[in-house]
Amino acid sequence: MDLTGYLTSDEAAERLGINRQSLYNLANRSPDFPKPKKVGRTSLWPAQGVDEWRAKHPKRNISKNDEK
Template identity: 45%
Template sequence: MVTVNMDGLLTTEQAAKRLGIKVESVYTFARRLDGFPEPIRIGRTLLWPEGELDAWRAAHPARHRGST
């Protein structure tokens, strides 16, 4: 039996909330953006390394849309 340490791993929903984006955007970023953290797959579940997401966000600050 394999034991997986889940500390520091986020579900897709938690990752989206942490990054301030939609869940769909997490999947899109993973497919299309070079350098976006790779998820860890456990069965059908994707888990995202918290530290790597934080580092990615620090290097790519959120863009705020201005009011016109």
């Protein structure tokens, strides 16, 4: 099985700048987020899909000053 182009959960989360739990939350709550491929008990995420999703959803930076 060729797994070239797939990321582990830790790699995908790092690429998005989030933690692993947030990655799983995105997968469950965002219909356009790429779905992982299960290999045994391991979730592998398509690198291209993760990158495309990031390009469509720029990271929001909210500072404490913005909340006032």
